[in-house]
Amino acid sequence: MSACLASWVDGQPADRVPLDDRGLQYGDGLFETCVVRDGRMRFIEAHLARLANGCARLGIHCDLDVVRGDIELALRAAPARALLKIIVTRGSGRYRGYAPRDAGWRRIVQLFGGAPLHDDQRAMLGLARMRLSATPALAGLKHLNRLENVLAVAEVRPPEFDVLLLDEDGNIAGGSMCNLFLLSRGVLETPRVDRCGIAGIMRGIVMREAALLGLRCVERSLRLADLERADELFVTNARIGVVPVTRVGEHAFDMHVVTLKLRSHIESLDA
Amino acid sequence: MSACLASWVDGQPADRVPLDDRGLQYGDGLFETCVVRDGRMRFIEAHLARLANGCARLGIHCDLDVVRGDIELALRAAPARALLKIIVTRGSGRYRGYAPRDAGWRRIVQLFGGAPLHDDQRAMLGLARMRLSATPALAGLKHLNRLENVLAVAEVRPPEFDVLLLDEDGNIAGGSMCNLFLLSRGVLETPRVDRCGIAGIMRGIVMREAALLGLRCVERSLRLADLERADELFVTNARIGVVPVTRVGEHAFDMHVVTLKLRSHIESLDA
Numbered sequence: 001m002s003a004c005l006a007s008w009v010d011g012q013p014a015d016r017v018p019l020d021d022r023g024l025q026y027g028d029g030l031f032e033t034c035v036v037r038d039g040r041m042r043f044i045e046a047h048l049a050r051l052a053n054g055c056a057r058l059g060i061h062c063d064l065d066v067v068r069g070d071i072e073l074a075l076r077a078a079p080a081r082a083l084l085k086i087i088v089t090r091g092s093g094r095y096r097g098y099a100p101r102d103a104g105w106r107r108i109v110q111l112f113g114g115a116p117l118h119d120d121q122r123a124m125l126g127l128a129r130m131r132l133s134a135t136p137a138l139a140g141l142k143h144l145n146r147l148e149n150v151l152a153v154a155e156v157r158p159p160e161f162d163v164l165l166l167d168e169d170g171n172i173a174g175g176s177m178c179n180l181f182l183l184s185r186g187v188l189e190t191p192r193v194d195r196c197g198i199a200g201i202m203r204g205i206v207m208r209e210a211a212l213l214g215l216r217c218v219e220r221s222l223r224l225a226d227l228e229r230a231d232e233l234f235v236t237n238a239r240i241g242v243v244p245v246t247r248v249g250e251h252a253f254d255m256h257v258v259t260l261k262l263r264s265h266i267e268s269l270d271a
Numbered sequence: 272m273s274a275c276l277a278s279w280v281d282g283q284p285a286d287r288v289p290l291d292d293r294g295l296q297y298g299d300g301l302f303e304t305c306v307v308r309d310g311r312m313r314f315i316e317a318h319l320a321r322l323a324n325g326c327a328r329l330g331i332h333c334d335l336d337v338v339r340g341d342i343e344l345a346l347r348a349a350p351a352r353a354l355l356k357i358i359v360t361r362g363s364g365r366y367r368g369y370a371p372r373d374a375g376w377r378r379i380v381q382l383f384g385g386a387p388l389h390d391d392q393r394a395m396l397g398l399a400r401m402r403l404s405a406t407p408a409l410a411g412l413k414h415l416n417r418l419e420n421v422l423a424v425a426e427v428r429p430p431e432f433d434v435l436l437l438d439e440d441g442n443i444a445g446g447s448m449c450n451l452f453l454l455s456r457g458v459l460e461t462p463r464v465d466r467c468g469i470a471g472i473m474r475g476i477v478m479r480e481a482a483l484l485g486l487r488c489v490e491r492s493l494r495l496a497d498l499e500r501a502d503e504l505f506v507t508n509a510r511i512g513v514v515p516v517t518r519v520g521e522h523a524f525d526m527h528v529v530t531l532k533l534r535s536h537i538e539s540l541d542a
Binding site for chain 1: 448
């Protein structure tokens with residue numbers, strides 16, 4: 001499942017990257033995981049905007065028109081359903097060492113066969129023992145420094161879908177690979193991503209579409225105790241969309257009326 | 272300066288790595304930067320021990336005998352003075368996603384021309400605005416998630432040698448690429464590395480050799496205010512050895528008697 005169908009480096013077919021690439025050496029880069037449906041990339045503008053913002057925050061040069069060209073190239077090779085992973089690194093450092101100095105940038109694009117979720121996909125979440133560290137300088141970014149996510153997801157035990165992570169202050173950060181939303185008294189609530197976590201594309205889409213559907217959505221600090229007052233719970237990311245959560249540790253959730261309405265609405269969006 | 276002379280991937284001459292390497296995808300790996308002198312690698316056992324410890328903490332398979340073979344191979348190609356960078360990643364994931372599952376491991380070795388420091392090398396340190404985040408699960412490890420170091424060293428302004436970093440609680444963490452020691456009332460003090468920072472090889476050598484020289488050395492929390500009671504100050508890493516610090520922001524240090532004695536002693540060590 002999810003085999004790599006094709007890949008490009010700086011717009012050329014390639015399956016390898018130079019050893020001096022700063023993405024490998026230091027995790028000095030960013031990535032986007034995008035869904036291709038009916039030969040088109042979903043939420044392309046949101047992905048490109050996040051990539052541009054990330055590059056600006058890290059000081060990596062990035063020409064979005066060039067990335068758009070890469071995407072078009074990949075889409076021509078894509079089946080109807082696919083995943084597109086776009087990595088932008090600070091390229092090959094001319095010098096050894098952390099200093100970016102005259103480093104440039106490099107684009108890596110990988111096309112994967114899509115593994116569509118079942119319509120009745122539900123998620124059980126475990127509770128991670130590991131706490132996510134607060135890294136304000138990097139918070140929200142989908143950067144390549146993902147060792148904490150790797151260690152967190154290594155805690156997942158079947159049939160768990162993912163683990164729920166707390167930060168060092170005991171606030172809910174989200175899943176290792178998804179954002180969390182709870183519905184309480186008709187209001188959607190989701191953890192902030194200014195201290196840790198990722199500002200997921202689907203998280204942004206949910207917030208935007210919730211507003212259009214007349215559903216209020218707030219970013220706030222959430223604790224595990226807040227799960228007790230949740231009427232519905234779901235997780236999101238670009239690949240899975242909106243997935244109802246049926247259990248987090250000992251907390252069970254069996255109502256997903258608003259969740260399924262949101263999912264169906266977002267699935268039906270054109271882009 | 273510091274040109275790459277040769278490189279190997281899994282023991283074979285190569286200058287590229289597959290795109291699905293988890294070192295590139297997630298920074299899922301570790302590295303060692305080692306000094307070659309007179310055709311031998313300095314402090315090889317300390318480097319291998321740290322690598323093994325890091326792999327154990329990350330759950331990466333690592334056969335040290337195989338790494339030793341890689342090092343021997345590289346040393347045969349090395350000039351009298353060189354740098355050897357050894358990267359061990361969790362290899363190519365068979366599946367997309369953070370989960371390590373059945374990932375293996377991969378060794379990447381790069382040989383660089385050595386850029387020996389001048390004997391009279393002195394360091395001025397700037398003060399970084401960025402605070403280093405506490406990441407207990409990864410603290411001390413020389414892992415590939417180095418974006419914070421990249422952002423920190425981007426603050427360096429010539430003629431500064433490096434920047435001094437504080438953690439979020441205001442404790443001194445060290446430089447972006449070196450450990451810090453201060454001498455106060457005849458005792459060496461250096462920040463702990465259990466919340467952030469790297470357990471540098473040269474840091475360990477200094478602690479070991481200081482004891483042999485009858486000099487007490489303690490790991491402790493240090494604040495900027497502690498610099499005021501420092502009689503001597505120096506930074507260390509495997510490449511630079513022991514380098515006297517002459518200035519940190521507004522604090523000047525002009526005595527380096529013990530520092531230079533330590534440096535000369537460590538320089539004279541056989542291994």
